[in-house]
Amino acid sequence: MTVIQLSESWVVTAIGGPAPAEIINRPIPADVPGSVHLDLLRAGLIAPPFDGANESDQQWIGDVDWRFETTFRWHDDGTERQELVAEGLDTLATITLNGVEVGRTENQHRSYRFDIGRALIAGENALRIDFAAPVPAAHARSEEHGARPHVNHHPYNALRKTASSFGWDWGIDVATSGIWKPIRIETWSVARIASVRPLVDVDGTTGILNAHVVIDRADALSAGPLRLEVEIAGRIATADVAAGEASAHVRVEVPDAELWWPRSHGAQPLYDVAVRLVGTGLRDEAWNGRVGFRTVRVDVAPDEQGSPFAVYVNERIVQIRGANWIPDHAFLTEVDRDRYARRIGDAVDANMNLLRVWGGGIYESDDFYDLCDEQGVLVWQDFLFACAGYAEESWLAGEVEAEAREAVTRLSPHPSLVIWNGNNENIVAYAEWPGWRQKVEGLTWGEGYYRRLLPGILAELDPTRFYAPGSPYSFSSYVSPNLDTHGTVHIWDVWNTKDYAAYRDWTPRFVAEFGFQGPPAWTTLTDAVHDSPLDAYGTQMLVHQKAHDGNLKLERGYLPHLPKPATIDDWHWATQLNQAAAVRFGISHFRSLAPYNTGSIVWQLNDDWPVISWAAVDFEGRRKPLWYALRAVYEPRLVTIQPRDGELAAILLNDTDEAWSGEVIARRVDFDGTVRAEVRVPATVEGRGAVTIPIAAQLQTPDDAKREVLVVEAGGIGRAVHDFVEVVEQSLDPAPFGIEAARVADSVRVRVTARSYARDTFVLADRGHVDAIVDSGLITLLPGEAHDFLVTGVPADVDPTVFAGPLVLRHAGDLRTAGD
Template structure:
C-alpha cells in the first residue's frame, strides 16, 4: 500500500515539474465539406476525403465493383476541414505553444481563429507552427483548406516550357501511386493524413536526437549521441542533459544548440539480420532538466550494427553487396508498396503482420519503393524487431522532376524530416534517391514522344543531377549521422536493356513480363544485385470475392474482375505464359489456382538462378510483397493479407540451406547454398529416381563427403541426364534430392526436381485424404505423387501449394479452426 502511495506521489510530482506537455487534436470532433458547399459533415483525423465521403454515404467503396470510375471527380475539388477545441488559462501560461501537423495531403492553407498561419505544399513534411499568439482562452477554431492537387499540379506544370511526362504528379510532392499505377487505382486523396497536436513547452526543447557508432567490438561499443536542443534564451543557469544514467551540464545559448554525449556499452550484443542471429535492441532516453523541472525528454530504441555497401572492381565488372557487422550478407527479400490506397487505414497490426510474414518467409531485406510513402514508424519498428533490413527509396518514381529553387528547398526539408525520423532504426541499410528515373530519362523515349529540343533534354538531365546528385545527398550529409549516410542515386543504376546492368550496380530485370521472355531467361540474365523483377498472379479466392459489393460472379469475363487488373495487357500476358507451362483451365477456381502456380514458378526460377550465382550475385528482391487494394498483381501477399502460392514458394526458396539443381546441355548440376552461420563439414548428396506412383527407378549421389562453408556455395559434380533418366520418359519420373550432414545424421536440405514442364507431366490421380488431428492441425495423406497440393479454406495454412510424395503425409497448422477444407492438386486441372 505504501509503495502505491509513493508511486502516485512521484507520478504527480513529475507531472507538476514537467515543463512540457501535449494535446492530441486528432481526437477532437472534426468536420469537412466541399469548399463549394455549405453543408459540414463528420470527418476523422487521421483520414482522407475519400474515407470521409464513404463514411457519410456520399460515395461507394472505390475498391468494389467498378466504383473507382465513379469517384474520379473528388480529385478536382477543394476540401475544407475544421475543428473546435478549448484552451485553458493554465495552458496559455506556457511560454511556447506549437501546433504540429505530422502530415497534410498536400496543398493547404491553415487558419487559426480566422487568421492564416501556414501554407503547405508537401505531403511528406512535418509542419510545426508557433501559435501562442493566435490562441485564446476558451474556444478556438482550427481550419485546414485543401486545394486540388491535380489542379495545382497542372498549374505548376504549365510554368515549364516543355511537356513533362506523368504531369501533374511530377510537380506534386505527394504519394505518386495515388495517380494510378499498373497495380493500383487512381485515387488522388486530400486530408489530414497523420496526427495533429498541440505541444506546450518552456525554456528549451529537444528537436532531434541522433547517434553515431564510433567503434564496435566484442568488449565494448563506443557511441556518441547528438542532441539538437532549441533554447528560448541565453540561459543563466545550467541545464542538465541526461542520457540514461549519464549526464552533462550545459549552458544553453539562444537558438539551436548541438550537444554531444559519449556513451559506452560493455559486452555489447549485436543487432543481426534475420537468419544471422538475434535482433538485440537498446532503450535510451534523453531528457533536459533544470533544477527540479523537466524541460523535455525523448526516447530512442537502437540496435548496434555496422553496415556498408561494397562495390569493388573484379574480373566481371563491379560487386554490389551489403556487409553487416563485418560479414557479407546475401540479401533475400522483396519490394514494399503502400499497404492501402488510403494510408490512414493501415493499422499497427497490419504492419506487424506483413513484416512478420517476411521474416517467416526467410527474408532479410525489404525495399521501400519510391512511388509510395515514407512509411509509418510502426513499419520501421517491425523491421527492427524482425531483422529485416530496409532499402529506403526517396519518394520519386518513373518520371522527370523539376528543380527550380522552391522545389529544391521543399525536397531538402522533406529529406531532413524523413532522415531525422528514420535514421536511428538499426534496420535502415541504404538511402536511395529514386525509382527508375535515370532509366526513364535514358531509355523510355519520352524526349522523342514529347518532341523535346536538345536544350529541353539537357535541362531534364540538369534537373535530375541537381535533385538526385546534389540536393538529396547533400541533405543526407547535413542531417544524418556519419554512419547512416550510405546513398545510391537511382534504382536501377543501369536499365535492363544494357549489358552493364548485369555486371555492376543493381538491376531491374523486366525481360520477363514486359519483354515477354520465357522464365528460363532468368538463368542467363543474372545481375550483381536484383532489386526488382516479377510476374503477376491472381489474388486468393477470398480476396477476389471481396471485389464485389453483392454476390460474387467468379468469371474471367466479368467486368468487375477485369477492372481489378490495372495492367493494360495483364490478362493477355498471363495467359500467354500460362499456355507455355500449364494447361489453361476454363473453370474460374482452377484458373485462379494455376495463375498463382505460374507466378510462383517464374519467381522460383529467378530466385534460384540468382542464388546459384552467389557470390557474383548477392541479392534478390522480387517485385512485390503486398497490395494496396484487391487486385491481380505481382504481389505474394494479397490485399486481405492472404499468402498466394508465391509467398509459400518464396519461403522455400529463401531457406538458409537449399539445393538448387540446374539442367543445361543434357547435364544436371546440384548447387547447395548455405547462407547460415554454421559450417557443415561432412556433407553428402543423394537422390532417388521415382515414378509418380512411388516406384523407385534408381538412385544416385556423391560418394565423397564435402564441406559446406558458412555463407558458402557447394557445387557437386555434374550428372548426365541420360544416365539418370535411362529408358524412362522425362514426363514420368522425378528426383527426390537430399543433402545430409553425415556427422549429425541430419537432413540439411531436400528438394524435388522434375524433367518436364507442368503441363507435360503424366500425373496419376492422387487419393488425397485429410485427417483432423486437433481443431487447428490436420494431416494430409496421398497414395501417389500429389503435385502442388492446394488447401482451400478460410484460414492461413502453415504450408500450401506443396508437393506431397507418394505414400507420405504432412502435418499442417491452421491459423484458426475451420469446418470445411477443400483440396486440389495439379492433376485436377489436367483432366
C-alpha cells in the first residue's frame, strides 16, 4: 500500500453566504486537520472567538459555504485501487478531483473512502472540497423533513454533526466547517484489512481473543485465497480465507492471562495484538492494537426495591465515582494527546474511576480511550443523540447506521469501554418533558434507533459490552425513565428550581447526571470577560453564561447558605464555594446510600471554552474549588454524617479491598476548640463495605448552633464535620487563623494555623500568579490545627506573601464580613 498524506498547501475560500467583503472569494491558508474559524483567526481576519462578545459578531461563519483546495502529485505505481480516505469531514461536503465529483459526505462522525481511479492523473492533481453552510442547512433539513423538538436555538438534530458546536447551555455557538481529521490517498492491490474487532472474554484463568476481521479485495471477482495471522502474548493463530471471502474469525487463547481492572481494583495489563494478512502480491498488510482481558456486566434485574444499575468488572462490583465528559475544546482539532492526558489526569487525581462521554459531543480520538485503558478509567460512551427528536427515515437513518457500525468497530479493542448508551435524555423527554410528545406527533423521533438499530448493531458487532437504551432510564417501558428506585437518574430539579439540600429528597440507585454551576478561575474569567467595571450581569459576562437565568439560579442557590456578596470578588468566591458545597452535599448523600446506590457521575468534568458552567476544571485547565471537593468526597474511604430516621448518624464507607477496624471518635466542639461532649466507639468496616453508626444524643443537639460543630473521626478512613447551621447563620471568625507564606525550594508554602474554627479554607492560586497551582483546597480546621498549602508554578521573583492576601487566601467566614 502507498499512502499520500494530504496535510499541506491547503487554502480555504468563502464562496457563498454573508461573508464580509474583505473575505468573500479570498483564498486563506488553511491547516488540515483544522477548522475554518482557526484559519480565519490565524490570518488575522477575525478576533479570538472566545473573547468578550465576539461570539455574536462571528455568527456569519456558520452561514457561509467554504471551499478547501490543495494540489498533490501522484505517479502511477501499478496498483489496482486508488482511494481518497477522509477520516473526518465537517460536515456536508462535495469532493471534486480534477473537476470530477468523486464523493459527497453528510456526517461528521464517520469516515469515508472514495474510489478516485477514474479522476486521478499522473502528475499534479487538484483536490477541492466544498462545505455547505451548516446553520442554514440544519434549518432547511428540519423544515423539509419535519421539525422535531430540540434544546437551544439551532436544529442540530437535522444533521449528523456535533450537537454542541451549535451552542449549549455551557457552550459557545461556533458552527464549524472543515477537514477535522486526517485525509489521504491510499493505493493498493489484491486486498487490505478494512477493520478488526478484537473482542475478549475470560474463561477461568484463560484469556480469549476473538479477532473478527473484514477484508477489502481489489477485485472481488478474481480474488484468490489469503491467510490471516493473529498474534498475542507470543501465541499465533491462523485462518485461511477462501477466494472471494471478505471476512474471517480467529480465536487465540492466552493461558494465565493477567486481568485488566478499573483503577483501585487492580492493575491494567494491556496485550499487544498484531493481525497480518498474507497472500500473493501482499506486503506488510497489518493491523496493530491492544486489548485487556476482562469481563463486563451491568445488573439491572428487578429486585424488591426496584431495579439496580450495578457495574461488574471480572464479576466484582465497582462503585462508580465519575464525571461526564464533553469535548474539551470547541474547536476539536485543538485537543491533542497531551491535553487529553491532562484532563484524564484531573479525573484520576480526583479519585474518579469512570468518564461518561456525553451524546452531544463526539466519539473521541483513540488517544482518549488509550489513556483511559492505561489509567484504569472506565468509559461509558453515549451514541451521539442528545436532548432532541431524530428522524428515522432513510435520509438520516443510513448515516446513523454507518456511523454506529464504525464507532462500535473502532472502539472495540479498548478494555476501558464498558457501557454503550443509546442517547442522552431523549426517552425521558418524550415521556415527561412538557409539550415534547405533541411536537413529534406523527413523526419518528429516534425510538427505533435506541430500541432496535443500536442494540442490534451491538449484538452483531460487539455483544461483550452492556447497552442501555438511554440515560436516564429505568429499564422498563412501564415506569418513569427518571424514577430513582430504578436504573439511572438525572437530577436537575435542584439546579433549576430548588436548594441543594433537596438532593436528600432523592434516593437514587445510580445518578448519571447532576451538578451545580460556578464560574471559572478568576484569571480564566477575566482573560475573556472585560466588562468595566466587572459585574455578574455585565454584557460580556452574560455572553459567558449560557444557562437560562443562570446567574439568577446561582443567586437563588447561594442565598440560603452564604451572605450576599458585596463585591464582584466576593461574588466569584461565593459562587465557586457554593458550587463545591452543593455537589459535595449531593455526593455525600448518594454515597451514604451504598450498596443501594452504586454510583454517581457528576456533570461535568471539563469545559470547551471559558464559561460559567458546571465544570470542575475550567477551560484553561485550572481546578475550581469543586474539583477539590470532588477529590475529597470521592476518596475510596469516606466518613459522612447524614440524617437517619430523624437522627444523625455517621456512615463509614470503605471502597477498598482491605477491612478497617478502629475507634470512631465523635465530638461536639465549640468554635474556640472547647469540647462540649465526646463519645468513642469501636467499629469495623469490611472491604468494599459500609457501616452506619448512630450519633449519641448528647452530640446531636448543640448548646449554641451558631458556634458549634459535630466532628466524627475514624483514623485511616477520614473525618467529617457537620455544621449545625449554614455559613450565613454561623458566628464565624473573619480572621480565624495565623498565616505564614514562604518560599520552599521551587514552591511557596502557605501555612495556616487555626485560632478558631476555619471553614473551607482555599487558596485562589491564580490570583497570586496566573501560572500558580495549589495542591489542596477547601480545608476545614479546628482550633490549634495547621495546614500547609503548597503552591507550585510560581516564578522566583514573585513575593510569596501575595498568596496570603485577602483576595487569594479565602475561607467561608470572610464572606460574612464582606457581605455585612
